[in-house]
Amino acid sequence: MTQTPASPDTAETPGRKVGLVKAAAVIGIIIGAMLIVVGVVAWIGVTNQLTAEKITIPDDAIAFQGQQVSGPFTAYVQADVINKHALEASGGKTYAELDQDDPVRTTVMQASFLRASLFTSVVAYGVALFAVGMGVVCILFGWAIARLASAPVIVASKASTVT
Numbered sequence: 001m002t003q004t005p006a007s008p009d010t011a012e013t014p015g016r017k018v019g020l021v022k023a024a025a026v027i028g029i030i031i032g033a034m035l036i037v038v039g040v041v042a043w044i045g046v047t048n049q050l051t052a053e054k055i056t057i058p059d060d061a062i063a064f065q066g067q068q069v070s071g072p073f074t075a076y077v078q079a080d081v082i083n084k085h086a087l088e089a090s091g092g093k094t095y096a097e098l099d100q101d102d103p104v105r106t107t108v109m110q111a112s113f114l115r116a117s118l119f120t121s122v123v124a125y126g127v128a129l130f131a132v133g134m135g136v137v138c139i140l141f142g143w144a145i146a147r148l149a150s151a152p153v154i155v156a157s158k159a160s161t162v163t
Contacts, residue, residue: 018149025149028142035135042128046121050075057081069118072125079118086111 047070055069061081069078086108090098095112098105 021149025146032135032138039131079115
């Protein structure tokens with residue numbers, strides 16, 4: 001009885017159906033690209049709207065004094081300054097703490113609305129950044145899935161015996 005040596009493992013073209021997997025990979029990459037575009041467009045849109053308001057941060061702010069509100073950090077700082085000024089005007093009382101007939105209540109209410117608008121823009125920046133990040137993740141996952149679907153299958157050969 002003669003035994004032939006086992007041949008090394010060989011790579012073969014996949015014998016499995018991967019069409020749906022490749023389609024999912026392409027869809028993931030496309031959705032990722034779309035998320036990035038939407039995130040960037042949203043960021044630019046919010047920036048343009050804030051810039052158009054021509055809000056300048058006052059000198060008593062904790063940062064960015066004299067700069068124009070045009071991004072998430074400057075919007076947050078401006079909201080903080082508005083709160084500070086509203087509390088100074090009301091003697092440290094919030095809108096809910098003021099008497100209904102207090103003339104300062106209208107000023108504090110308007111300050112609250114302005115702060116809410118600025119915080120909304122801060123949240124919009126966060127959502128835009130999240131969309132870009134998720135777009136990058138979708139592209140990476142799509143690329144990885146496509147690579148895995150295209151990888152050759154390693155088939156181990158069995159030792160054969162000849163008599």
